[in-house]
Amino acid sequence: MTHKAGFVNILGNPNVGKSTLMNKLVGEKLSIITNKSQTTRHRIMGIVNGEDFQIVYSDTPGIIKPSYRLQKSMMHFVDTAIEDADIILYMTDVVEDPEKNKISIDRIARQKKPTLVLINKIDQTNQIELESLVEKWAEKLPGASILPIAAKHKLHIDKVFDYIMHHLPEGDPYFPKDELTDRSLRFFASEIVREKILLYYKQEVPYSVEVEITSYKEDKRIAHIEGNIYVSRESQKGILIGHQGEKLKKVGTAARKDIEEFLGKKVFLELFVKVDPEWRDNDKKLRKFGYIE
Numbered sequence: 001m002t003h004k005a006g007f008v009n010i011l012g013n014p015n016v017g018k019s020t021l022m023n024k025l026v027g028e029k030l031s032i033i034t035n036k037s038q039t040t041r042h043r044i045m046g047i048v049n050g051e052d053f054q055i056v057y058s059d060t061p062g063i064i065k066p067s068y069r070l071q072k073s074m075m076h077f078v079d080t081a082i083e084d085a086d087i088i089l090y091m092t093d094v095v096e097d098p099e100k101n102k103i104s105i106d107r108i109a110r111q112k113k114p115t116l117v118l119i120n121k122i123d124q125t126n127q128i129e130l131e132s133l134v135e136k137w138a139e140k141l142p143g144a145s146i147l148p149i150a151a152k153h154k155l156h157i158d159k160v161f162d163y164i165m166h167h168l169p170e171g172d173p174y175f176p177k178d179e180l181t182d183r184s185l186r187f188f189a190s191e192i193v194r195e196k197i198l199l200y201y202k203q204e205v206p207y208s209v210e211v212e213i214t215s216y217k218e219d220k221r222i223a224h225i226e227g228n229i230y231v232s233r234e235s236q237k238g239i240l241i242g243h244q245g246e247k248l249k250k251v252g253t254a255a256r257k258d259i260e261e262f263l264g265k266k267v268f269l270e271l272f273v274k275v276d277p278e279w280r281d282n283d284k285k286l287r288k289f290g291y292i293e
Helices: 018-026 069-084 102-111 127-140 157-167 185-200 234-241 243-263 283-288
Strands: 004-012 044-050 053-059 087-093 115-120 145-148 210-218 222-231 266-275
Touching: 004 018, 004 069, 018 044, 018 053, 018 087, 018 157, 069 102, 069 283, 087 102, 087 157, 102 115, 115 127, 115 157, 127 145, 145 157, 185 210, 185 222, 185 243, 222 234, 222 243, 234 243, 234 266, 243 266
Parallel strands: 004 053, 004 087, 087 115, 115 145, 222 266
Antiparallel strands: 044 053, 210 222
């Protein structure tokens, strides 16, 4: 029996549904999801195995014009994903302007790799507008296939899988067949905490935050986790903690419940808030947080 294996990388602008699609395709919540742009900062791999195939999906940060060092590192993840993909899933939606992101779209076109343009959120439009969008994307990426979907409702997700299986190259698996992701449990714990901060706080606070798990110890019954939440300014620390620590406690409780569900065991979670004005522009600190290799 011939075995297939390859990297299927999900690219696109912020807030078009890349992380939702990734989680639906993998069947697990590996990428955090909020309605805020730039929720995804890392390249996160999810591995789907069958007897005769292995698909290595990658969720990537939304494509932006970087304005500080952290964002430049995020866009490096995108550049790498364009280069090493066997199959590209370029995601857009029914409200996004097809003229946006011309440089990245032109780069994808030059790759001449199997590319599937996914027009997401079709439940929010009508047939006439959708047909017009399909025509526009056919002009922009003439070598690509185009598929309207609604990732949140799993509409046409089976057709995405069929496209991938048709174009997946022959080869041996890249990872052991029992692996789900290339990321550690520490990473997912930190991302779950960051997701709650994105959900519960407004304005600049979520974008000034980084979460580092400083201690992770577990046995069969319970996991003991400690973490630091870094902010850029002293005023943000006060906002994050709240009156008598109420807001931070709310974040910790919500994160603990999700981590317990993810791990399938009880969790003791303790969080501390620290101020570091330069973490988003300091290479040494970005390397510590996994943004620079």
